[in-house]
Amino acid sequence: MEQKKYTYDQLLAFTVTVFEKIGCSVEDASVAAVNLLNADLRGIDSHGIARLSSYIRLWEAGRINAVAQPKIIHETPSTAVVDGDAGLGLVVAPFAMKAAITKAKSVGTGWVAVQNSNHFGIAGQYAMMALEHDMIGIATTNASAIVAPTHSKEKMLGTNPIAFAVPAGVEYPFIADFATTTASNGKLELLQRKNQSAPNGWVQDADGNPVTDAHILKRSGALLPLGSDIMGGSHKGFMLGSIVDILSGVLGGGNYGPWVPPLPAYLPLPEGMPGNGIGHFFGAMRIDAFGTSAEFKKNMDKWIARFRSAEPINTNQKVIIPGDPEREAEAFHKENGITLHPEVKEGLKSLAEKFSVFSDFF
Amino acid sequence: MEQKKYTYDQLLAFTVTVFEKIGCSVEDASVAAVNLLNADLRGIDSHGIARLSSYIRLWEAGRINAVAQPKIIHETPSTAVVDGDAGLGLVVAPFAMKAAITKAKSVGTGWVAVQNSNHFGIAGQYAMMALEHDMIGIATTNASAIVAPTHSKEKMLGTNPIAFAVPAGVEYPFIADFATTTASNGKLELLQRKNQSAPNGWVQDADGNPVTDAHILKRSGALLPLGSDIMGGSHKGFMLGSIVDILSGVLGGGNYGPWVPPLPAYLPLPEGMPGNGIGHFFGAMRIDAFGTSAEFKKNMDKWIARFRSAEPINTNQKVIIPGDPEREAEAFHKENGITLHPEVKEGLKSLAEKFSVFSDFF
Numbered sequence: 021m022e023q024k025k026y027t028y029d030q031l032l033a034f035t036v037t038v039f040e041k042i043g044c045s046v047e048d049a050s051v052a053a054v055n056l057l058n059a060d061l062r063g064i065d066s067h068g069i070a071r072l073s074s075y076i077r078l079w080e081a082g083r084i085n086a087v088a089q090p091k092i093i094h095e096t097p098s099t100a101v102v103d104g105d106a107g108l109g110l111v112v113a114p115f116a117m118k119a120a121i122t123k124a125k126s127v128g129t130g131w132v133a134v135q136n137s138n139h140f141g142i143a144g145q146y147a148m149m150a151l152e153h154d155m156i157g158i159a160t161t162n163a164s165a166i167v168a169p170t171h172s173k174e175k176m177l178g179t180n181p182i183a184f185a186v187p188a189g190v191e192y193p194f195i196a197d198f199a200t201t202t203a204s205n206g207k208l209e210l211l212q213r214k215n216q217s218a219p220n221g222w223v224q225d226a227d228g229n230p231v232t233d234a235h236i237l238k239r240s241g242a243l244l245p246l247g248s249d250i251m252g253g254s255h256k257g258f259m260l261g262s263i264v265d266i267l268s269g270v271l272g273g274g275n276y277g278p279w280v281p282p283l284p285a286y287l288p289l290p291e292g293m294p295g296n297g298i299g300h301f302f303g304a305m306r307i308d309a310f311g312t313s314a315e316f317k318k319n320m321d322k323w324i325a326r327f328r329s330a331e332p333i334n335t336n337q338k339v340i341i342p343g344d345p346e347r348e349a350e351a352f353h354k355e356n357g358i359t360l361h362p363e364v365k366e367g368l369k370s371l372a373e374k375f376s377v378f379s380d381f382f
Numbered sequence: 383m384e385q386k387k388y389t390y391d392q393l394l395a396f397t398v399t400v401f402e403k404i405g406c407s408v409e410d411a412s413v414a415a416v417n418l419l420n421a422d423l424r425g426i427d428s429h430g431i432a433r434l435s436s437y438i439r440l441w442e443a444g445r446i447n448a449v450a451q452p453k454i455i456h457e458t459p460s461t462a463v464v465d466g467d468a469g470l471g472l473v474v475a476p477f478a479m480k481a482a483i484t485k486a487k488s489v490g491t492g493w494v495a496v497q498n499s500n501h502f503g504i505a506g507q508y509a510m511m512a513l514e515h516d517m518i519g520i521a522t523t524n525a526s527a528i529v530a531p532t533h534s535k536e537k538m539l540g541t542n543p544i545a546f547a548v549p550a551g552v553e554y555p556f557i558a559d560f561a562t563t564t565a566s567n568g569k570l571e572l573l574q575r576k577n578q579s580a581p582n583g584w585v586q587d588a589d590g591n592p593v594t595d596a597h598i599l600k601r602s603g604a605l606l607p608l609g610s611d612i613m614g615g616s617h618k619g620f621m622l623g624s625i626v627d628i629l630s631g632v633l634g635g636g637n638y639g640p641w642v643p644p645l646p647a648y649l650p651l652p653e654g655m656p657g658n659g660i661g662h663f664f665g666a667m668r669i670d671a672f673g674t675s676a677e678f679k680k681n682m683d684k685w686i687a688r689f690r691s692a693e694p695i696n697t698n699q700k701v702i703i704p705g706d707p708e709r710e711a712e713a714f715h716k717e718n719g720i721t722l723h724p725e726v727k728e729g730l731k732s733l734a735e736k737f738s739v740f741s742d743f744f
Binding site for chain 2: 094096097098099101126127128131133168169170171173174176184186194196198200201202203219220221228246248251252253255256257259260262263265266270271272273276278295305306309311315316319320322323326327330331332333334337339340342
């Protein structure tokens with residue numbers, strides 16, 4: 021049986037409506053819906069409309085403020101701290117990234133740390149906001165702890181992604197967006213749904229033994245930092261995740277480490293939280309703050325073309341330039357629509373019923 | 383037979399003298415020698431006095447300018463580009479990091495890209511320069527290509543390290559400094575000297591097959607990006623190395639990718655180099671540009687203490703806070719002196735003879 025496909029516009033209209041129903045302004049609902057669905061478009065299903073139900077439950081639990089007014093609470097010419105007012109990360113993040121871009125226009129670079137926010141979807145889209153301004157964009161966030169540092173059986177860090185977008189000239193931009201773990205939680209969830217084992221090096225059990233059980237996180241297991249184990253350099257993955265946690269959480273007054281609030285609304289908030297909500301960090305760097313834009317773009321084109329033509333191990337698999345797979349996924353999904361996992365569809369159907377909208381749509 | 387140990391002060395005096403002999407000013411010779419020996423102190427022997435002979439050979443080949451005058455050739459309030467005038471990276475790098483710190487004092491953060499430089503020793507020490515100013519410090523550099531991207535048999539990137547130093551209050555600062563490969567070339571060289579195999583996931587052969595031969599780089603093999611292979615997330619290590627290459631090389635007009643000049647003077651320069659020399663990138667962020675210093679330090683103390691007390695897998699191995707091992711190595715070497723590998727000693731003996739200094743010292 022072929023699965024039903026939804027057009028991007030259909031899912032967008034539904035998501036906007038749901039955000040409006042919880043009280044978001046028309047503008048915020050639209051921004052949030054676009055940013056949520058960018059994940060589905062770019063092929064990172066775990067961070068897209070699949071999370072809409074979780075966000076609504078957080079709103080019901082009073083942990084997300086639908087009428088939040090994010091504001092700058094501290095600044096210098098090149099920096100700012102944004103208080104997200106407990107809003108949707110999908111709304112707070114673009115507010116903060118815009119602030120970073122404004123600072124960069126003025127003094128060359130802009131750096132914004134965010135407190136009191138929530139999950140913001142995929143990091144890459146905020147880094148990409150810099151591109152049209154001929155800037156390099158950077159975005160990171162922390163998240164609730166499901167990753168064990170090297171030598172630890174305790175979960176201390178989120179999957180803490182790093183996104184980095186670089187404009188080019190005739191080539192497509194370079195867009196890296198990756199969790200600082202061997203594999204993202206989304207990839208693990210895919211294996212869970214298919215009841216498949218995880219590859220070596222992705223997870224450990226409650227005692228810190230390497231295992232391949234994709235369901236181990238439900239039994240006090242943990243994801244592993246990029247590098248998997250000490251011989252594979254997992255201490256470097258741990259350092260990367262820590263850097264993201266410090267920039268996103270400690271720097272701007274958000275929570276950090278094991279104190280970052282969980283996504284599922286049924287989980288209690290960590291005790292003794294030292295900061296406010298989830299934290300993010302954004303950067304924007306004008307490329308003409310380091311020379312001429314034309315020269316930079318010429319060199320980025322050369323960089324991209326040269327790496328794309330690196331001699332492949334197998335002639336049928338060239339070196340992948342960061343951003344290529346997601347751009348191709350986006351084109352595919354815009355053309356062919358988006359397929360929803362049955363569980364996700366059930367969740368959206370419940371939302372439609374809850375708010376009496378889009379009846380019989382899912 | 384116990385190996386002879388040299389005090390830090392002895393090796394420093396020798397290194398200063400050698401740099402003066404090639405024409406460095408007294409001040410530059412001192413800065414360069416301190417920065418070179420910081421690697422030996424902090425236990426990263428591969429990047430310390432072991433490289434002095436290589437630097438001198440580069441000077442003899444006309445590739446290092448001992449009387450370089452690094453200068454800022456482009457700037458905005460928060461950024462600068464430094465032309466290193468083909469000087470020692472050990473002199474150019476602190477000049478550039480100071481410029482970043484000066485910018486940060488003025489507008490909150492400072493970001494400096496460097497072209498026309500040479501190898502600069504360990505990255506961590508430049509990031510650490512920010513600490514005494516209550517700033518977060520960042521330092522990266524590219525280097526000649528010995529790393530194969532995921533899916534490539536061709537060497538396209540250096541080991542491209544990232545250093546990140548964060549001030550704390552009562553705790554020692556957080557200092558991460560790591561190659562974006564599974565293992566650094568220095569660790570591989572240690573195995574070569576001992577004639578031991580490399581662990582799985584460190585290197586591949588000329589055809590891109592995973593191997594354990596620690597000498598494989600001499601036979602057209604390559605180091606692997608952090609993550610080792612596609613299932614281990616090596617595409618993330620490749621993205622990290624690429625980000626460092628873009629910031630260090632492309633942004634400031636240095637060389638990048640396979641065009642970065644090699645360290646050994648007997649190797650020819652790559653053909654068609656698009657930039658000038660080796661590139662670096664430095665950042666400094668005032669912590670009080672994001673709130674109060676006191677609050678930040680209190681939270682960093684809490685972060686460090688909490689991670690240090692994460693429940694260990696084995697009770698005899700706690701979670702390691704980045705910077706701890708290097709700080710302990712530094713204390714040890716200052717107290718107990720520095721042991722030189724016989725090959726390194728031979729090289730230094732030759733230098734002593736060449737310049738008629740420190741006779742019978744090595």
